[in-house]
Amino acid sequence: MIFSKTTRFKITILYMSILALTLGVFSILLYHNFRRSYFESVDNFISSRAQGIAYAIDAYWEEEHLETMKNGGVPGDVFSKVNNINFTRIAQRWIKEQSDDPRLMGILVWIFDARGNHIVSSRNISPAVGLPREVVSSLPDIKAGFRTLDLTLMEARTQSFRVYTLPVIENNRLAYIVQVANPLGGVYQALIRLKTILFILLPLTVFITGAVGVFLAGITLRPVDAMIKTIHQITAENLKLRVTIPDTKDEIKHLADTFNDMLERLDKTFTSQQQFLQDISHELKTPLTIIRGEIEVILKKKRPPEEYERVLKSALEEINRVSRIFENLLLLARFDSKKISLELKPLDINILIKDILDDTEQIARQKNIKITFLPASPAVIQADEYSIRRLVLNLLDNAVKYTPAGGDIRISTSWGNNLVVIAVSDTGPGISPEALPQIFDRFYRADASRSSDGFGLGLSIVKSIVQAHNGTIEVKSNPSQGTIFTVSFPV
Ligand SMILES: Nc1ncnc2c1ncn2[C@@H]1O[C@H](COP(=O)(O)OP(=O)(O)O)[C@@H](O)[C@H]1O
Ligand SMILES: [Mg+2]
Known part of the structure; x- marks a missing residue:
């Protein structure tokens, strides 16, 4: 039998396809969920860092402000952060002082003034990197937001970054902008690793399951193979053969039982038919032998008429017997074939x-x-x-x-x-x-x-x-x- 036409093959293929589909959908969902939550955690991280930095700079500025007020009474609006050279200096100083702070280590920080000019950035950035173009174009009404950008930094290596731009507002006016970026290399690596694992795992699982399926189906269907072998050997003369009953309680056992029952009935019918034929032959042979014997004997020579009469009478008796047998058989046959109309x-x-x-x-x-x-x-x-x-x-x-x-x-x-x-x-x-x-x-x-x-x-x-x-x-x-x-x- 061609393997590709067997039930075993069809079930296995169907099973593997369903599994592949389910696993495929599952993998896609899993990957996208992971990706989303990775980005979410990076976003949470950089936005909270940006808030923290703005808060710290403001506090720093406030301190300086109070100091100056004490020392010489300069009018309040001079202390506005907007386009204030003093603020620029203070922001620059703060960044320099904090450069070694571990909280600023893995991330990049830029500060821009309200016109989008670069004030200061953390040590690890070449100054060439400015505000994204769309941010500059929407000045001064910019909104806080996340972007994914490819930036070329000092080592002239382009890298993907997740960037958060936070406008800091003072008296309803844009005072300055804090921008924090986190490299996405790690995130991308993790995602690629996940993708690779899923890509290898999915076909592997499907393949292994398929192989195990073929094996298991083979075990399950082994009794059927054995049955087929036996059935091939069964002929009308060989109705005594029986298929082996598997030691289970499943459909295959049921099939084997049913099949053996059928064989049993066929065998009985067949045997009784043969017996019946033998019996009929036997029943008919006896009267015919008697008639033939008597006629042969009487024909050997001339006999008186009484002799002929005796033989003919005896022959008639036997013929009557034969015809009674046939009458009875005919009646039975009619009952058998349900042809008799009651x-x-x-x-x-x-x-x-x-x-x-x-x-x-x-x-x-x-x-x-x-x-x-x-x-x-x-x-x-x-x-x-x-x-x-x-x-x-x-x-x-x-x-x-x-x-x-x-x-x-x-x-x-x-x-x-x-x-x-x-x-x-x-x-x-x-x-x-x-x-x-x-x-x-x-x-x-x-x-x-x-x-x-x-x-x-x-x-x-x-x-x-x-x-x-x-x-x-x-x-x-x-x-x-x-x-x-x-x-x-x-x-
Ligand atoms: N009343 C009976 N008493 C004893 N044996 C009987 C009786 N009825 C039937 N039998 C047995 O059953 C056999 C089958 O009966 P039956 O089919 O009528 O055949 P038959 O009467 O031609 O012998 C008989 O040969 C006989 O051995
Ligand atoms: Mg009788």
Whole structure:
């Protein structure tokens, strides 16, 4: 079998695709979340630094302001920070003094005046770096905001920075601008690392899961492979083979069980068909052999007419026997193929039995057998009269045939539980427990050597008739104590 067409392959591919899709979506969400929170933390960091710096410079300026006021009474507005040379100097001094402060270490700081001119920047920046162009163009009404910029610093190396621009307002006027930048190299590196891990992990996970899936599917489907192998070996002549039942409780076990049940039934049908054919051949062979033998003998020489008459009579007897067998077989075949059309009419069984007994009692009397009938009223069912007559006849015929002279036969009807029951019992030899399960089989006779006449088809026909009327038949027998057949029909 081509692997790409197997269920195992299809399930695995489907499973891998679903997994890849889920993991893909998951990875994208994860990456973007990480990226956002990285930027957020950098933004929080630089904005709080910028606020801190503005606050510290203002405090520093305030101190100087008070000092000067004490020393010489200069008018207040001279101390406005806006475009004030003194403020510039103080800001420059503050930055120089704080340059070693660890809080300013990893970041870059610029200060610009209200016109956007560069006042001072932290040591690690070449002065060439100014305000971003769009900030300059919107002066003096600028707003605090974040940007990502590529800056070329002293080492002439371009690097990405996250930049925060903070306008500091004094009396509703822009006093100066603090700008803080944080290199993004670390953030980008972390993101690239995350991306790489996700890129490697995703296909790897999908691949490993797929491989494990194929393996597991292989284990799960192994019993199916074994079943297929066995099934290949099964032919009409080889119906005894059975598939191995896996030691589980799953669908595959169920399949195997069902399959074996089917084989069992097929085997039974097939065997019984073969048996049936053998039996028919056997039944037909005997009368034909007898006829042929007698004719061959009588033709050897001229004989008196009585001789011919005797042989012809005997041949006629055998031919009658053969045609009775065929009649019975035909009837059975019709029941089997459900071709028989039952004329269902209300039928009073008691009247029917009385009618049959008129004939049967004569035969029984010859054998000195007493037949007792115990009718119960009402005993009316919907049934086909011809079939039921045949059924009762067959049961009574057996009872009379197998009960020795001086015996007793009882036939009774009873009514109850929505059932009409006919029971036929005798005081005959009974049926051995080994024979009991087979008496309804075609051509089965418990004692085939018994010289009594019959083909072993009577009870098969009885059973077919009972089934055609949705009834049931039971037999109870103890050797040497007689037999009782009980037939029940739904009302
Ligand atoms: N009333 C009975 N008492 C003892 N044996 C019986 C009785 N009815 C049936 N049997 C056994 O069941 C076998 C099958 O019966 P049946 O199908 O009617 O065939 P047949 O009557 O032609 O032998 C008989 O051969 C006989 O061995
Ligand atoms: Mg019979």
